[in-house]
Amino acid sequence: MKATPKLLVGQRSQTSPWLAVNLSAALPGAGQMYDGAIARGLVIAIAHVGFVGFILWSIFAPGGNTLRGLLTLLPLLSLYLFNLWDSHHAAKRGVTLDEFSPLTYRSSDPWYPVFLSQVLPGLGHLFLQQAAMGAALLVIGILIAYLANFNPALLPLTTVIWAVGCGLVYRAAPARRRQWGWLALLLAAVIVTRFAVSSIPFVVPKFVxxxxxxxxxxxxxxxxxxxxxxxxxxxxxxxxxxxxxxxxxxxxxxxxxxxxxxxxxxxxxxxxxxxxxxxxxxxxxxxxxxxxxxxxxxxxxxxxxxxxxxxxxxxxxxxxxxxxxxxxxxxxxxxxxxxxxxxxxxxxxxxxxxxxxxxxxxxxxxxxxx
The missing domain is CATH 2.10.109.10 (Umud Fragment, subunit A)
Known part of the structure; x- marks a missing residue:
């Protein structure tokens, strides 16, 4: 019975670091689970839920301290950024902060422009030097997001535009092989998460x-x-x-x-x-x-x-x-x-x-x- 071969020094992991980052950007902790770090991913996911729950309780519950809830946004943001870096680090051992930085990264990995399109639709296409498509998605995404502030019915459209931008840039990026199953899972997570977050300003007034x-x-x-x-x-x-x-x-x-x-x-x-x-x-x-x-x-x-x-x-x-x-x-x-x-x-x-x-x-x- 043969033992499972170990990766040699310098050998690339079979996991994609930027797919891990994309998953963690949509669902904190998901990238770590994709990397095989199940326990760490669960801890990060539970910590995010705990922070969000504490913030909501502090702000809206009668006995909560509003200022303490607002200050908790800082550790929540820090945890989210660590979650992104850690998901990349777990997929690619020995990564440096420079390698992770979107400002200095150079790679043909198709998941990297997808990450940029999660930030803003069209950024991934601009990274691939597809200026027309990138500019169109960027303008449409920002415009619809702005109009949704006045018309909540447009909220589903904004999330769809974000997901479409991620899907199109993944298809346009050069790659040796495609992982369509992971793309479908990622787009579903992007739609659900972004819709939930963007709905908060419209849902809260129904309760307070x-x-x-x-x-x-x-x-x-x-x-x-x-x-x-x-x-x-x-x-x-x-x-x-x-x-x-x-x-x-x-x-x-x-x-x-x-x-x-x-x-x-x-x-x-x-x-x-x-x-x-x-x-x-x-x-x-x-x-x-x-x-x-x-x-x-x-x-x-x-x-x-x-x-x-x-x-x-x-x-x-x-x-x-x-x-x-x-x-x-x-x-x-x-x-x-x-x-x-x-x-x-x-x-x-x-x-x-x-x-x-x-x-x-x-x-x-x-x-x-x-």
Whole structure:
């Protein structure tokens, strides 16, 4: 029984270093697995998923630290760059950094121009001195990517253009033999990964709305220029007394535009439909019971009511009761105007905190508000 021959010094590996780089560029860790370094590839893949999960949790979760999440982008980027270099290194032992550099690399390896086309469609063709095709793909790719910022329906087209550019340049590059199976796998990974990443700016607003506080109506809870995350109102959302909600200003917003992200205000829910509310003796009374609000910094200096909150409406007040234009001025808030409940101050760093409902045991889970 013959032993498997070992590679001699200077003998080339049967794996392609730049195919490994392409795979790791599309799916971190995949290049290492292609090279046979399965354990290292899994560690790199899991580390990427862990970093991304921690970043998302830090930024969007009520208890997460936004600044810490943003700073974690640096080690994530470093890990991604190491992942590219390491995949090349694992396929070609003894490689130097100069050999890896796309600025100095000279090779007939068809996977190298594919890597350039992953960076920008057309770069690989320009490397092969196919100026017309390279310029066309570059212009079309950048133009469609720009237009997709305004029309999410174009997102699939941008990923397809990237994949087409990679496929065309692989076919155009000189090669002794083609690896069409690996190309198909790579193009599928490019499409899926790029579509997932490019969809983030359009998917996030479906789950969270970013707002800026410009007034003092919610002091001391919310300060001027606080940036808050708001969970858009789901169909089954039932406001609770103590919730901080964002809504379209009923004084400025016609009923047909209720709930849109214009003319927004932020206040606290004080009374629900069917409850009898009054303001007297410096505090709010609900059904003749005083409402305990430890977050207020001073007694209320006006009187209002009593009145019963009609069905489909809310009674809302600013925490800075004596300097807030709210339900005691313009009346009950129609619930269709509610955008959602604010659950976190995410910026500035020293103000990051969950916006907990004081009446509940746990914290409640680009527009300007008044």
């Amino acid at each position: 709305v970013q707002c800026i506080v410009p007034s003092e109506s919610m002091l001391p809870t919310l300060e001027v220029r606080d940036r808050i995350f708001v969970r858009p109102q789901p169909v089954d959302y039932t406001p609770a007394i103590g919730d901080i909600i964002v809504f379209s200003n009923p004084e400025r917003t016609p009923p047909e535009q209720a709930g849109q992200l214009e003319n927004l205000m932020v206040k606290r829910v004080v009374a629900l439909p069917g409850q009898r509310v009054a303001v007297r003796l410096g505090q709010v009374w609900i059904d003749d019971t005083p409402l305990i609000e430890p977050f207020l910094s001073e007694p209320i200096r006006y009187q209002w009511g009593p009145e019963t909150v009609p069905e489909g409406h809310l009674f809302v007040l600013g925490d800075n009761r004596n300097r807030s234009r709210d339900s005691h001025v313009w009346g009950f808030l129609p619930q269709p105007h509610v955008v959602g409940n604010a659950y976190k101050i995410y910026w500035p760093p020293q103000r990051v905190q969950p916006l907990a409902n004081p009446n509940q045991a746990s914290p409640a889970l680009g527009a300007v508000i008044n």
